[in-house]
Amino acid sequence: MDLLAVALLGFFTAGYFALAGADLGLGLLLPFLGRDRADRDRIATALAPYFLGSEVWLVAAAGVCIGCFPALEGELFTELLPVLVLLLAGWVVRDAGLWWRVHGGGAPDVLICAGSWALVAAWGWAVAELLDATGAVRVATIAGTVLLFAAHGLGYGALRLTGEPYRRARQLAGSRGGGQTFALTGTVLAALPLLAGAGLPLRENAAQGPVLGLLVPALTAFVPVLVAAQWWLWRALRDPSRRTPFFF
Template sequence: MDILAIALLGFFATGYFVLAGADLGVGMLLPYLGREPGERRLVLASIGPFFLSNEVWLIATAGVLIGCFPTLEGELFQGQFLVLLPLVAGWIVRDAGLWWRGRGASRGWRSSMDALVVCGSWTVALSWGALYAGLLTGDPFRPASGSLTVFTALAVALLFAAHGLGFAALRLTGKPYERARQISGRTPRLHSFALTAVVMAALPLFAGTRLPLADSAADSVTLSLLVPALLVVTPALVAAQVWLWRTFGHRVTRPSYL
């Protein structure tokens, strides 16, 4: 059961980085992709149907970690609190900007909400990079420091941005699409997104090899209850995600509710 629990943890974490990494990357590049209010609404419309469902994968990852690896979860959350705090704060700020943007009609209000989206997206990406740096140092239970942390945080954040750029090239039209293509170059759009998706998927999988997962698994009774339940729920989650992409995966040509 512990092997299945580890596999489920890796599956959910990979799904989050590949899927949510795209909408975070789009949020990071919002000022570049959308130069005018109408263009920014179009850019945000590209992630509108997806960002909440993508966050479900992070919630599922946290749920598996708490339920199946309680000792590791406690040590990791306590040791990396100074990194996880800005990560959660950035997540809340980004989502607040997306939800509140359409609540005001003035240009100043929407510009302020756009700033929340950009700042929150960058904060989340940089925080993941800082957390990743802690795993690279060999001590996942305390924040990393020094030049390696700065370099890793920036590298991971730029990877998020590149992933979002590939997603934008698949979803956008008009001038925002042209700007996305200017950076991605002549590489086929789907190939560019697929390449960054592979790298994004590798991040949590490599991180998992740096954690003592096998030694931190819950007892067999707990796993025998949780793992079968997760195996039942997982296909439904995947099916819902597939339906969402098939329904809303076309290019956006007009603003949405955001």
């Protein structure tokens, strides 16, 4: 049962990085792909339907960590407290920018971009901490994580954007096109948290007693529902004309 709990934690975390990396990557690139209000509206329309669904994967991963590995969760949250502060700040700022776009103006777009940068930098910092990277290696790890998220957002943009933002994303994505770029960067992003957390003593710190017996079957039953919902959302909104402009 403890091995299945570890697998669930890895699955939800990898899924979050691969899926949320798309909308976070677009947020990083907002001022580069969106040169005017109309362009930024297209970008917001492309990422808005997915960001809440992506965050469900992070909530699920946090639930597994807190419920199935309570002792290790306490140690990690204490050691990574500065990272978590930056992570939560970026999360709030980015999401606030998306919801406040309905009021118009340029400030919400600044919040989306700044929050995305803070979130991605925080994830890079967390990866560096888990890998015990120091000095120049730490800086390179954070910078590499940011570039990976940006590349993933670029591949996603080359698949789902329209108008001038699509043209710019397609040019930057290179000759392989959006699909191959998105698949490659998504695979690497999914593997990144698994690599960073490979050294954690998860099985040794798994909860005892009936906790795993209750949580793991419930979470396992939730997996096909989450995957099916995510697949439906992705398929249903392939056509740009079916995306509702929620935030403007």
